[in-house]
Each structure stands twice: as structure tokens, then as C-alpha cells.
Amino acid sequence: MATSLRNAVLAALAVIPTTLSITITSAEVINTPFHSIYARQTCAGDVSCICEVLREALTGTNQTLFPSDGAIYKDFEDINYSAACRLSAACIVSPKNAQEVSTAINILSEAGTKFAVRSGGHNYIPGFGSIDEGGVLISLSSLNSTELSEDKKTAKIGPGSRWQAVYEALVPEGLVVIGGRVGPVGVGGLMLGGGLNYFATQRGLAFDNVKSYEVVLAGGSIVTASADNEYSDLYKGLRGGASNFGIVISYELYTYPVGDFYVDARAYNPNQTSDFLHAFGKYQDEGQSDPLSSVTVQLLETGPTILLLYNKPVQQAKAFDAFYSLESYQPILPAFNGSLLDILALTGSRFSTGEVRTYGETFSHKADVDLMIELYDIFTEETKNLPADASAVWVPNAIPASVATLGKQHGGNLLGLEEVPQQWYEWYITWTDPAQDTAILDLSQRITQRCTEAAKAKDLLLPYLFMNTAGKTQKVLASYGAENVEFIRTTAAKYDPEQVFQKLQNGGFLVRDL
Template sequence: MAPSDQNTQIHADDNNGIHARLAVVLPGKIFLPDSSEYNSNVGSYFFRTARQSPACIVKPTFTQDVAAALEVLTEYPDVKFAIRSGGHTPNPNHSNVDAGVTIDLRALAVVKKVDGRNDLLQVGAGAEWGAVYEYLEKFGRSAVGSRESSVGVGGFITGGGLSFFAPELGFACDNVTNMEVVTAQGIVNANNEENPDLFRAIRGGHCNFGVVTRFDIITHERTTFWGGGIRYPETTEDAQLQAMVDLKSGEYNPCVAIIQSFLYLGFQKSFCVSNNMYYLRQEEHPVGLKGFEDIQPQFPGTMRLDTTKNFALELQAKQPLDQFAIYMTTTIRISFSIGKKINSIWRAATLEIIDSPNITSVLTYQTFPPLKRNDPNGMGIDSNSELHKEHLILIISIYWLESKDNERIIKVAKDALEKMEAAAAEENALHPYKYINYASFWQDPPSSYGQATLDASNEVSKKYDPDGLFRRQAVGFKF
């Protein structure tokens, strides 16, 4: 047998052997291909691109189950594993994996107030944000979480987390006081007093250092606020870009949250613009949103006073489901000229792929959140840089129906992003930061955190994972 054949056989033996080993350690919590539980799990991923075929699926119901699964994985160094929270990423080999082990955290979904604290909530990593908002709404409170109700808590927070409240309260990960983490060495708490180096690294580090099973998150008083969506014809493009430039060039308003999207809708065969916008106070038609609300012509919108839960349900309902998808991201300092260049590149790329049935192509501009100066996270951003005043996080998202188009669409998208970044660099408007939750599988967001952060992260990894379990076997973006 040739060496390559031997390696393949060893890997196959490992994958087969780990089933039985995990089943002994976690009876009733291991699911194999062709079982109804397995098939339902694989089919429940939001995007087809993440519907892979692991050798087995582990469904822990306790934190100790996660620790037991990791202990078994150390015995099989050639077996890859994935951690699933909500399963919302379109990236393959992130929350799922072919031929390896997928650990599905969705049964770890506790949502309850911390005893004696009205402002703190314990949330399991497998909970969805819709459940969090529904629970908090009973107390007139909310949290810095996802703008879509079905997104899982774990990956969202460990990747940073952009929320309705980002302009005022920053990244979701900066609104966490404690994490329960299963490291390669056991179960620990990570906060500013206990294991603070781990606490910092995980906030923006995904599952490179351990598996977070529970978060203690800060909540805030919130009943209703102003928001919703308005759609406009493509002829309003210049007015839309100018409104965004005016917003970012004026005095910073932490109450204004804008998600400005330029879209091609394949089912309508047309381009259009959509603003999902929020004013984080109980004030109807506030001056802060006037520049966007007043753009004409427009189609009837959904602007109203409402709750976080209902706004998240509204955005969830607009998301393309059960399709192939790609996200990719970059960060720019906005100006009218760079906006026009980026929009032109996106439109030209979209026209190359609109023959794909029912395709949806979206270019979205979002405000960069302010940073907490006395509580640095693991993303390496200088908190004194004040990127929130002039910079935007871009996401280009494309959704399509047929797998035969995968390679072509991904190539067109990648080429378009390279052109966008080149155009921004020419105007000295490109920032290196890549928001990890929007990054495509071919991007390298950890490298955008800077060498000092990477060095610190490597030290954390050596300390809490000295044998390199997560570096060697966990899928996803690697440090």
C-alpha cells in the first residue's frame, strides 16, 4: 500500500473508531449518518453551503458533555471537528465539517437572569437571539445581540457581534461580563478577573481557544424604539450615498443605526435600495434619520415604534433561506467618490452572474461600532482610533439556487472585492480590519487584527491548549 493510501486508511479508521468511543462516553448523544436525527440536523443549517456530512454529530446537554467530547478528540489527532451554535454562517468547514465530528451546542440554550442582578442574563451558547429577546421583553429590557432572530448566540458573540444597538453600545462581545469556557484542559470561567487573557482573546477569536458554553451578558432597559425598513428604486443611489456620507461627516449620533443595502433581486429581475434603520429612542421620525426617511421616490415602508424582538423577526423574514451563499467583507472610510466606485464594481459583478436562477446580490454598508477603551477585546483594534466616526463595515452577500454555479459566483465575488479594496486603497480609505462574522472562507480575518494581537493570541493558545487541539483539529478561521 502506498504511503498516501496508508494515510487515507488511517484517517478513515480514526473517523470510524471515534464513533464507538464517543458513544461509550456520551450514550444517546451521538448521531450517525442516515439516522433521522442526523439528517434533520444537517438539513437545519440556514445555507446549503454549510450542509456538510460529518462522520457523526455530538449533541451535548451539559457543559461536561462538551469537555468529554474534547477529551475523546484528543485521542484522535487526525479527526477534524466543528462547533455549531446556530449554524447561520454560509462558510463550509466552520460550523460543520465533512468526515469529522460536529458538536452541536443547540441544547445548551438556557436563558435566565443572574440571581440578584436585574441587568445580567445567563445565556447558553446554543440559544437563538429570538429567545433572548422574547425573555427580556417581559422585563422591559433588551440586549446587544443579533438583528436576526434565528442567529445563534455563541458564534455571534465570539466573532464580535453587530447589533441594532452597536452605534451606542459597541460590539456584542464587549457587553459580556463572563464566559464559561471548555478548554483543552477543562472547564473555566473567563472574565476580567479570572483568566482575563482568555476572556480577551475569545472576544473576536471564535473557537480558537476553547468552546464557550455560556455567556453572562449585560442587559439594558428598552421597551420600544423607532425603526423599520424602506425600499427605494435604484435611481436613488446618489441620494442614498450622500445621506450616508452626511451622516458620517456630521457629529456622531449614537442613536442612529443604519443598514444601507443595494440589491439585485433575481425574482424581480431588478436593482433597488433598502434602508433598515433604527433610532434607539422612543421618538417617531427623528431628525437623525431624516436624511434617509425623506429620500424620494420610495415604496411604502415599515417604520414604527416596536420592540427588539419584532425588529429581529422582521429582518429574519427577509433573509434568503435554503440557498447557496457567500459572505465577504472589508472596512472603508466612506466618501461619496469611494461609495460610487464600490457600487459600480458591485453592480458590474452582479451583472456577470444574474443568469443564475433567482439570484440575490447585496452590497451593505454598516456603521463601525465604538470601542470600550478600558476593556480591550481580541480584535486588535486601537480603541483610540475612533473608527466609528468615519468608517463603515461592508458586507457583500450573494445567494443562489444551483450548485453548478458555485465556483463561478465565488470567483466573480472574490474578484469584485479585490477591485473594491484596490479602489479604496487608492483613496487611502481602506482599513485592514475584517469583521470575522462576515468574512468569506477564503479571507483571513485574524491577520487583520495585527501582529501584536496575533502574538498575544498565540500565547493564550499555548497556555490553555498546550497540545494544540484547537489549532490542529478545530475548523474555521485559524490564528
Template sequence: MVLFWSWVLVTLLAISDLLLATPNTTACADTCASLSHILGEKVVFPGTSNFTQSIGTYYSAQEAELTPSCVVLPSSAEDVSLFIKKLSSVNRAGYDPGYPSCPFAIKGGGHAPSTGAANINRGITLHLGALRQVSLNSDKSVISLGGGSHWGDAYDVLTPLGLSVAGGRNGDVGVAGLLTGGGISFFTARTGFSCDNVKNFEVVLADGSIVSANAKMNRGLWKALRGGSNNFGVVVRFDIPTFPQSNYLGGSVTFLVSSFEAQINAFTNLTAAEVFDPYMSVILTFFWSPQYGFLISNNLAHTSSNSSTSNPPASIQPFLNIQPQLFSTMRTSNVSDFINELTQSGAPLDGLRNSYATTTFQANASFMTEIFHFWNSTMAALTTLPSLASAGMTFEPIPTAITSKSERLGGNSLGLDARDGNLVLLQISLTWTSAADDKTMMMASEKLNNRIDAAAKSWGVFNRWKYLNYAAPYQEVIEGYGTISKSHLRAMSKVYDPLGFFQKVVPGGFKLFT
């Protein structure tokens, strides 16, 4: 009997929790009105062109179709601070019976595809799109990027100066989401994860204070933010070191799918090499599109100053030896040109329905071949759906050359180091047009990912890391960071956000205490 009543109580609590997590429309309408008094025209409402424009700049349709009560467009750290103070007084932890009565979402570049990651139905969306400042320090060794800037903003300034940064490979992707989630660039084998390079975060905390987190001040927070996503505050500025970058050899080559064995061998030989070539970057994608069917695309770069089409370095040669090449853009050019290539080639998928999922395993050619067969059987079912617009299974090397750099650079939250061995990061991406297919697509992606994980365990090549920026909402990203990193993140949350404001009032993304 006691057990029965405990069950009833637990069920009722779960139901009330669900109800409480839903924004209270009146509370949010009142909060929007009151924010309008504080921030004026920076608060925009449904039906206005500024609102429509803000909602129209999400990468995925699932994010764009959510309708917040209002969108707040701060143009300074002080605006963000006023916003946080207001939201913290509206959502009074421990006092408000409907806590949180008006949750909100934080939007940087709007490229996380999952529903609710950076937008919210009936709540409030804090869109940092007006915080797009880009500035260089006097000797141009550090670039400061506003919390709403996109990677293209940084490359536009740096490339003409012969400089670059360890940033995203698509110019439209937001700086904030990528840097607080990890970050893989063309230069990762030289620089480590993008987040490892952030010298300083300027961040607005739950009490509205504006603080700096770096090697000297708030060091624990500095480390936590490198992979800790939106769990600690709103980052309003990132300071990142620049480095000289000359033109280099790069581009994309498209192959027949029958070359899969040669691709997998070239990829694993590179990834598992005793010494990883620090200038190499590879994005190996098995893909399907309605126009071309099944193909393989390899985005390659060798970012050394002496690489060129006439002098391809030894590390890139095995990929270039694979024949036949249906299409190739290999050339010697600058970073912005390579970024534009990927931005433009991905553009037809912008604004469609989208899902990502990810896993990680130790480099092993036979295991990758097994995954290729799993993918084929999943795709046999999915390609019968007319709304499927594209499907990709992407492999990227995460060798110890990358994971061993973090500690020296101040550490991060990702929970990886050289003991994890030479890893392969896998991303499954599906794009489709009909909402009626949402469930089928997401289930197929989840089933495939689970099948790969189960096989990785039986092959002895499994790694727990799930890259936050490629992860599906059901994936346990923080768990995948491991116990030490998770404990640090939770401890920092208790220090910098003792009432759990960013855990409860910002429900989107991957939370620390779930």
C-alpha cells in the first residue's frame, strides 16, 4: 500500500513538473511588456518584421516554428544584465509556486538543429544577433567576438590580414554555440578544440553581474565554459588568439560509393598514425541526395604554407590517389574561400527539418566498414520517404594530437585526453521537408546510433564522448564527459548559479543535473 501511494505521489509530482515546465503565457506577456519599458525597441513581438526576421534565421525548421511571447535583442552586456535581472525576479526559485513561470532560450547563431535548443514556445528568446562586434587588439594577436557573431564575421576581418582562428568551417554558424560546445576547425590538430583557445569569456551570470573568466580570474568557470554550453550564463564576448595563416591546399572531392574501402583505409591510417600530421583536416562523408543517390565526399585540407596542388603533402596523397574522382574543388586558396565553399554547398539545406546524432569510437577500419553496412540498411528504408532531402554519415579524426592539447591550454569540460587513444567522431545527419516524417527520421537516426554504440562496445572500441554540438536531444552529453568533468561542472554551477537559474529557467540544450 505504501508503495502504491509513493507511486501515486511520484506520478503526480512528475505531472506537475511537466505542467510547471510549460511557460505561463500571462507571466511571459507581462514580462515582455515590462522588458519593453526597460529595453524599448529591443523587445520585439509576434507580427512585427523584426520578430519575423529573428525567427527566420534558425538553421532548422523545428527551431524556426517555435513562437516565443517576445524576442529580446540586446546590444550590450548591460542590456543582457538588465534582462537577466528581470527574468530572475520574475522566476523566483523557492518562492514562486509556478517556478519557472517564464523560461527563456538563448540564441547565438541559431545553428543547433534540435527543437528548443535556442528558441522556445510561449517563453522569451534572448537573441544575441546585435552583439556581433569584431575587434582586434593592437598587435592583432587576439580577436574579440560578440556573443551573437558568426564565424564568417571573424574570417572576413582576419583573412585579408593573413591571419586566422580555430573557428567553425561554415561562416553562418554561431561563434557562441560552437565555442561553448567544443569546436572543430580546419586547424584542430594544430590548435586543439576551438574552446581550448578561448583566452577570456565575458559572461553575464544568473545574478546579472558581468564577469570575465580567464586563466587569472574565475579560472574554474573559464574551464567549465569550454564545453559547458548555456549552463553558466550568457556569454557576451569571446577573446581568442589569432595566428598567421597563408594560403593552403584544400577542397572537396566526390567519389563513387564503391570506393568506400579505400576511403576507410586512408582515413584510419591517417587517424591512427603514430604521429598525426598537425596540418591535416579531413571530413569524410557518406551521403545520399535525391539528385545523386549514394556518393562519398571528402573535404580535405593541408593547412601548411608549402602545400599546393602541384606539391601535395604525403598525408593528403592517399585520399587524392583514390579514383575515379567525379568532382574535385582541390585548389590552393585562403581560409575565407574554403569557408565560403562549405557555407554555400550546405545552403540548400538551411531552413529544412534537421536532425543530428553522434558517437565516438577508437579508429578501426573493420569497425568502420561494419558501420557503413549499418548505414546502408537504415538508408534502404529512409530513401523510400519522398520528404528525405539529404542524409549524411560523417567521420572526423580526433587523434591524441588534439585531445592531448587541452590541459596545457587550461583544460576544458569535454573529458577527453590522450588516454582515450586515437578517436573517430561520427555524425549522423538527416534533412527532410515534411513534419509528418519527424518521428520516423528521428527514430531511424536514434536506432542507427544505438546500433553503432552497441557494436562499438562488442568490438571493444566504444568511447563515451558524445560531442555536444552534434548531439541529439536524447543523448547524455554531460554523462559522456565522465565523472570528473561532470563533478567540476556541477560544482561550478553551485558556485556561480547557486539557485540553478540556468538549469531551470533556460530549459534548452544539455543540462547538468538531469
């Protein structure tokens, strides 16, 4: 920012009263800082002015960064996983505690300044965890603590933490929380979207295992929402309603005992794909009834790969007999018994870095082997002529009926899941040339359209769209069903009556888009 504007801001701040106290009914009493008053009176419509106010309000090292700050700003911008999501915000602010998140949202809302909120930056939709020079990026990366309760029954985890760090804190204690399958993924986005995990058959989705949320609301108040307090509707809303209500600054998760796993990573030839998918279907019909078993599948141009996990150290697990019966495979590494941290060392290696751009979409259907094969044929047909720098990955997730059942047993969520075995997809395409962005998006939407039409033709299509892997134009909230949509609308209106998160938030699966 120009020195003259900075000096003007400082001079104006010096003559404004330091605080204006306001009482928030049934919530923590907070102060409206003088920075918010100045933002409202002087900076409306001027994002550069707002950024300078934020720099004065959040005084820690590198808490407010401008593009002119050079390499350190670029490092924060590049946290976004997909290069397509690395937009140049007017400034990036990194609050280090709840009160500073409250201060930031007060300043932005008072001035009517657009913003985006980023936890780990793994979402690959441009504008959801990023924003251009017309707004401010709130980075939650400094809210990255993992605090185990005294009785070790719960852990409070910041949204800016990565699952690698969370598990490194808990696994040595013989404990785990239900969270991400890959270490570099951030906590916040995965928890808001549902969260597939290695314990889903036993425990349900990640957000089905939240005891409480600490949330900064649009007015700056800080509340704790749980199933049995006055914010129980907000607690329920956050189990599917994502970023429509406020900014979650802490997740209190239940902990569970954890030991070593049986780990077996295998690769197959492309000409085995049909047999492999039949084995995958048989596993879902039979082997997945063992709640200690879990599989992670990827279908690549070079052939299928699978990670077999059993939540107990064994030599082999009967749950995986369908895969053992396949005639040949290439071990990615010899089968072993190891910890969750050993598994993360294996899965984290598949994450791209540098200037790789990523985009994908999702859909779901009732489990059916023949349909799985047909859908993969559609995918390979559509992606056979990708640019030379691009690649495509097909990821079917076998979801047992117990995921829906456990969600209901653990207090209920808003996803509207049917209690049937089903497949959720998280296929994606990677590329490096920005000139291909539009073509890849168009191709992705065509893949989704063809696949959903094929599933619908067999009367197997399910309405649910998995938020964590959904695409830019997919109507995730609407897929939950009318009753759940209405609950989200009502709850959002209650906790954000001025529609700050609808009008000013840059992107997301929001009520405004219904």
C-alpha cells in the first residue's frame, strides 16, 4: 500500500475510541474494535484500505501479507493444492486465535469486503478457498494445534492443521480421531464436507464423530455448538451445511484406540481391469461386512492400484479374499504390519506439487459391478485424448450401508443418505497448461453428465453428491433432499441474519446458489 494511504489510516485510527462494547445474547461477550468502525466509515469499497486496517489490527509477524511482500506472500498463496486455485488476493490474513478471526470478520463485514476462507487449501475449485485482487483471503493455517483432553477421550483440533500433524500427535498415545486418509490434507475442509476415512465402516464419516464445534459467527460472536446445548441446531447444520453459518475455528473430536494395521499395496495390469472391478464388487458384497477392513482404489492408465488395510496386525485378512484370488499382481511394496503413520508415508507420496492443476467431480449410485465397468469405460473414452501434460485418475469409493446408519446413530447429519451399499466417485484430471482450463472443465462436466445418465438408465443413480470431491457447478446442498435443504436455509438465516457469508464469501456450496 502507498505510504500516504497507510499514514492516513493510522491517523484516523488514532482518533477513534478504542472499543465499543456490545453484548451477544447467549454467546461470548466480545468487543467491536475501533478498526471495524474505521473500516465501516472510511474504507467501504476500497480493499487496499481494508487490508491496511487488517495489518494494523493483526500485528503479529506475517499476519497480513500483500503481493508486494514478495516470496513470503507467494509461499502463502501457493499453499493451495491446485495451481488453478492460486489466485492473488489483495492481501492474505492469518489470524492466530479465535478473537483475531472475530476481528477479521468484523472488519470485512463492516466494510462489505469480499473474502474467502482457506484451511488446508486442498479444494480444487478456484474461488472456494481463494480469491483474486478484489478481496481478502482468510488463511486459518495458524490455527493448527492438536490438544488432547485430560481424560484423553477427545481432542481439540484447529482447522488449519494437516492430518499428518494430527496423527503424529495422537498415534504415539495409542489414539486416533476419525479424519483424513492422506497426511497433507487440511482438517477444516475435510471435516465440513463429511470426510471419508479408514474407519468409515466402524465409525461413519469424520463429521459424525465431532463432539463440538467452536465457531465465529458473522457478527463476530464466538460460540461452542454441541448436540446438547443451546446451539444444537448449529451443530446439526455443520454436519452437511459447510460454510453457510460461520467460520469453524476448532473441532472437538472423539478419540478411539488404535494399534497397527495390516497394509498391502498392489498394482495390476490394464488388461485386468474388468476382473479387478469384479473383485472390488465382491469385496463390497462380502468382505466389507468386516468393519476392520478398508480399501482405497485408483484406476490409472497404467492399471488399477489398491491399498488393502485391516485394522489389526495379521498375515492376511479373509475380508480381502476377492483380491487374493486374482491371478497376478505387482506389489507396490511387500505387505507389512505398521502404524497409521506408516500408511500416511505411503499415501502422501501420491500428492502432486509445483504447477500441477487439478479438477474433478463426483456422483453416486447403488453398488453394481456391471455399472462400475460401464462407467469406467465412459471415463477412459472421454479422457483418451487428453493433452500430453495431462493425466486422469478414476477413484471409486465403496460405501457400506453402515455409513448412513452410523450417521443417524451419532446424532444425525444432513446428507440424506440411503441405507444401501453405494459407490461415491472422486475422479480427477491433472494438467499444467492454464490454456487448457476451460477445456478440462467442459470435459469434466461431460463425463459427469454421461455417467449420471448411464446410472439413471439402470435405475441405480443416487441423488447424493459428496461435497469433498464435488465440482464447481454441482448442486451439493440440493442433493441432500428438500427437508435438509430447508433446515440449512433456516439455520443460516438464524446465525447470519445479515447474510454476510452469502453476500461476501467468494465461493463455496452456499445457500445463495440453491
